[in-house]
Amino acid sequence: MSDAALSALLAQVFPPAVARGICAVARADMARLFHVEHSAVEGAVPARQREFAAGRIAARQAMGRDLPVVMAEDRAPVWPAGVTGSITHAGGWALAVAGVADKLIGIxxxxxxxxxxxxxxxxxxxxxxxxxxxxxxxxxxxxxxxxxxxxxxxxxxxxxxxxxxxxxxxxxxxxxxxxxxxxxxxxxxxxxxxxxxxxxxxxxxxxxxxxxx
Incomplete structure (x- = not known):
């Protein structure tokens, strides 16, 4: 699977107004995490850390802004003010979608x-x-x-x-x-x-x- 193929799949499911992000877990750079994000998974195994990083990188692509998406105590992502979104991981990939706050969005x-x-x-x-x-x-x-x-x-x-x-x-x-x-x-x-x-x-x-x- 390639970024282009996943982009095509996303286009079949979400309308153009929903912004999207894609990151291969193998290419996720832990250095791109904010400290508040990194601290949430610093005790996790390396594979989980890379998966988490890929999800946050995809989330930033979807938001179009380099802002942290922290993890709440219930492990749910906390999006910046004015933004709502959703993150998913499977098969070595992380995808994210983002939209305006108070709208229902899931992936x-x-x-x-x-x-x-x-x-x-x-x-x-x-x-x-x-x-x-x-x-x-x-x-x-x-x-x-x-x-x-x-x-x-x-x-x-x-x-x-x-x-x-x-x-x-x-x-x-x-x-x-x-x-x-x-x-x-x-x-x-x-x-x-x-x-x-x-x-x-x-x-x-x-x-x-x-x-x-």
Whole structure:
């Protein structure tokens, strides 16, 4: 996978108004971290440090500004005033998207592989199980659902600040349009049961990308 291929994948998922950043983990330069960022991972193994650095470098590309994105006590990124964004890592790459504060934005990148059968019961609702039953390559589509839930969780978290499990979201895929809908199954802070988040997904180059903006 190349930067250009990932850029194309991002363009299929996010509208032009959403700024994006890409950084290969192998090329991440720890020297580009601000002290407040570096201190958050100074005790981590080198691989985790490089992954963290790649995410912050991608975030700065997306913001178009050389500002720190610190890590809160809950490990969520804290974006500079006036900015909201989301960061993801997978398969040796880090991606970030950024937009105007108070907007919902989320991103998740997954390696294009079947979701292991042993986690289906944790990730999927009964309705999602039923929808996959008649789909070819169900394991891959289970991974798309997993990614959509991860993406939706990141999008809503800055607003709710609540931790919850996969069962709170139910995902409906629209393969022809490359879109998905995430429905809250119970009240979560400012969201009510039945509230919906809409997103897009794309598959290519060995990756699955989901986005909400």
């Amino acid at each position: 998740d990148l997954e390696v294009d592989a079947a979701l292991p059968a042993e986690v289906w019961e944790t990730v999927l609702t009964a309705s999602e199980h039923a929808a996959l039953r008649d789909m070819p390559d169900a394991g891959r589509w289970a991974r798309v659902i997993f990614s959509a839930k991860e993406c939706a969780y990141k999008a809503q978290y800055p607003r709710t600040k609540q931790l919850f499990g996969f069962e709170v979201f139910e995902v409906t895929l629209e393969p022809v349009a490359g879109e998905f809908t995430v429905v809250f199954q119970r009240d979560i802070a400012s969201f009510a049961a039945g509230d919906r988040l809409r997103g897009r997904y794309s598959i290519g180059g060995g990756f699955i990308l989901t986005g909400i903006a």
